[in-house]
Amino acid sequence: MERIPILKMGPFLLVTIQVDMHDRLAQTLQDDLAERVVKDGSRGVLIDISSLEVVDSFIGRMLARIASISRILDAETVVVGMQPAVAITLVELGMSLEGVKTALNVEKGMEILQRSLGVETGGDENAHPEN
Amino acid sequence: MLTRRTETVNIALEEDIVRVRQSTRKLAVECGFSLVDQTKMVTAASELARNTFVFGRGGTATLQVIQDGGRTGLRLTFEDQGPGIADIEQAMSDGYTSGQGLGLGLGGAKRLVNEFEIRSKVGEGTTVVITRWK
Ligand SMILES: Nc1ncnc2c1ncn2[C@@H]1O[C@H](COP(=O)(O)OP(=O)(O)OP(=O)(O)O)[C@@H](O)[C@H]1O
Numbered sequence: 001m002e003r004i005p006i007l008k009m010g011p012f013l014l015v016t017i018q019v020d021m022h023d024r025l026a027q028t029l030q031d032d033l034a035e036r037v038v039k040d041g042s043r044g045v046l047i048d049i050s051s052l053e054v055v056d057s058f059i060g061r062m063l064a065r066i067a068s069i070s071r072i073l074d075a076e077t078v079v080v081g082m083q084p085a086v087a088i089t090l091v092e093l094g095m096s097l098e099g100v101k102t103a104l105n106v107e108k109g110m111e112i113l114q115r116s117l118g119v120e121t122g123g124d125e126n127a128h129p130e131n
Numbered sequence: 132m133l134t135r136r137t138e139t140v141n142i143a144l145e146e147d148i149v150r151v152r153q154s155t156r157k158l159a160v161e162c163g164f165s166l167v168d169q170t171k172m173v174t175a176a177s178e179l180a181r182n183t184f185v186f187g188r189g190g191t192a193t194l195q196v197i198q199d200g201g202r203t204g205l206r207l208t209f210e211d212q213g214p215g216i217a218d219i220e221q222a223m224s225d226g227y228t229s230g231q232g233l234g235l236g237l238g239g240a241k242r243l244v245n246e247f248e249i250r251s252k253v254g255e256g257t258t259v260v261i262t263r264w265k
């Protein structure tokens with residue numbers, strides 16, 4: 001079956017969407033990601049949509065769902081690289097992608113994910129001041 | 132009004148929604164639309180093609196490059212012989228869905244184009260026509 005590849009990068013999962021996905025493919029990606037977050041014990045998911053020329057309500061809903069599912073599974077999601085024309089259109093369509101973290105590019109997205117790990121380590125250290 | 136070009140895409144499979152997006156993009160480029168206008172038209176087409184597939188149980192999308200006086204436009208007609216819509220006003224309102232959607236498709240598509248027309252008869256089918264001018 002046709003699938004969007006999911007790459008593992010340390011504690012994170014990386015997905016680059018390069019094709020115009022039909023709805024089933026988008027649904028499969030959502031399910032695959034949920035499974036991989038658990039199986040790999042991932043702490044973050046980075047989704048690069050810089051090649052996507054259209055994000056309609058279906059894909060928008062999928063991105064929002066991936067973010068909520070991973071949050072429940074204790075992983076952060078960042079969507080990166082949205083084209084300006086896509087952002088303008090999404091807002092006019094009425095989709096604000098609330099609850100979805102976004103960043104300009106992969107590098108900035110990675111920073112957000114790294115920081116989300118860092119914050120937690122910081123919390124742990126505070127819990128053990130003797131270290 | 133002059134029709135300079137017509138393309139028809141059958142909507143019978145989920146993959147056909149992608150084909151509608153691709154054909155719309157191609158014609159929007161031909162019309163000389165800006166990137167933002169192309170994206171708006173393709174997104175509206177995607178929403179309406181999905182409605183035709185999901186609620187209308189399949190149908191057709193007719194894509195026309197039209198000329199009216201000095202201006203060029205892209206007109207898309209989505210037609211199905213599905214169950215039709217009993218209450219169009221309710222269907223058009225943001226947030227109303229009879230399925231698993233967000234209920235953004237019809238209202239959103241209307242906001243993304245210059246002209247929007249919907250006709251529907253219960254038991255006969257639904258036709259939605261959208262136009263965007265350059
Ligand atoms: N071609 C059609 N035939 C029959 N009913 C339709 C058709 N198109 C839309 N509808 C009805 O109108 C409602 C609203 O459509 P709209 O596209 O706005 O939202 P949706 O498809 O339910 O969700 P979304 O588009 O956000 O995924 C649908 O839930 C459906 O009941």
Ligand SMILES: [Mg+2]
Nearest residue numbers: 178182232236
């Ligand atoms: Mg819809």
